[in-house]
Amino acid sequence: KAGVxxxxxxxxxxxxxxxxxSCSPISGHRSVSWYQQTPGQGLQFLFxxxxxxxxxxxxxxxxxxxxxxxxxxxxxxVSTLELGDSALYLCASSQQGVNYGYTFxxxxxxxxx
Amino acid sequence: DAKTTQPPSMDCAEGRAANLPCNxxxxxxxxxxxxxxxxxxxxxxxxxxxxxxxxTNEMASLIITEDRKSSTLILPHATLRDTAVYYCxxxxxxxxxxxxxxxxxxxxxxxx
Numbered sequence: 401k402a403g404v405x406x407x408x409x410x411x412x413x414x415x416x417x418x419x420x421x422s423c424s425p426i427s428g429h430r431s432v433s434w435y436q437q438t439p440g441q442g443l444q445f446l447f448x449x450x451x452x453x454x455x456x457x458x459x460x461x462x463x464x465x466x467x468x469x470x471x472x473x474x475x476x477x478v479s480t481l482e483l484g485d486s487a488l489y490l491c492a493s494s495q496q497g498v499n500y501g502y503t504f505x506x507x508x509x510x511x512x513x
Numbered sequence: 514d515a516k517t518t519q520p521p522s523m524d525c526a527e528g529r530a531a532n533l534p535c536n537x538x539x540x541x542x543x544x545x546x547x548x549x550x551x552x553x554x555x556x557x558x559x560x561x562x563x564x565x566x567x568x569t570n571e572m573a574s575l576i577i578t579e580d581r582k583s584s585t586l587i588l589p590h591a592t593l594r595d596t597a598v599y600y601c602x603x604x605x606x607x608x609x610x611x612x613x614x615x616x617x618x619x620x621x622x623x624x625x
Contacts, residue, residue, distance in 0.1 A: 435615075
């Protein structure tokens with residue numbers, strides 16, 4: 401069974417640019433969440449999608465956005481990149497319900513220069 | 514903010530049991546306790562979760578106190594590959610939306 405796939409693995413962008421990250425969940429998983437991990441703030445929840453609808457959102461500025469497609473694949477977009485956006489971005493998928501664990505991907509390492 | 518408190522670091526000898534404590538004194542009746550671990554620069558790996566009863570799987574055991582205000586993750590025979598950051602998480606939310614609120618976790622160092 402394939403795991404959660406995130407692309408690309410590494411990315412270098414310049415301040416002011418925008419970036420789109422992709423996540424393919426485990427087959428059958430309809431819930432997809434995104435997390436940001438930095439050395440200073442640790443793992444922080446960005447947002448969660450289920451059936452193409454955003455169900456929950458963390459405390460991040462509007463520059464961070466996402467969407468989910470009908471096949472459950474998800475993308476997140478960060479516009480007007482700042483140096484502080486450099487982080488490991490993790491995607492996780494799950495079956496519906498709180499009694500199911502999330503499976504995380506290996507992440508996309510974004511560096512903003 | 515995270516609803517859990519964990520010691521920042523612990524050491525364990527290879528082959529011995531590693532017991533990682535977690536306090537979650539404000540947990541609600543329908544909130545699950547989840548444990549994840551993260552090896553450097555990889556995505557967090559699910560270990561185990563529970564609501565009220567003790568749970569065991571091929572990786573670990575989870576002991577939850579009767580009042581549910583604390584729990585302990587037990588790795589019965591720690592190996593060097595168990596060196597990682599371990600996160601205890603209370604899963605917040607309901608069917609309409611859920612989120613994992615990570616704290617700083619416990620860095621477990623297993624040595625030979």
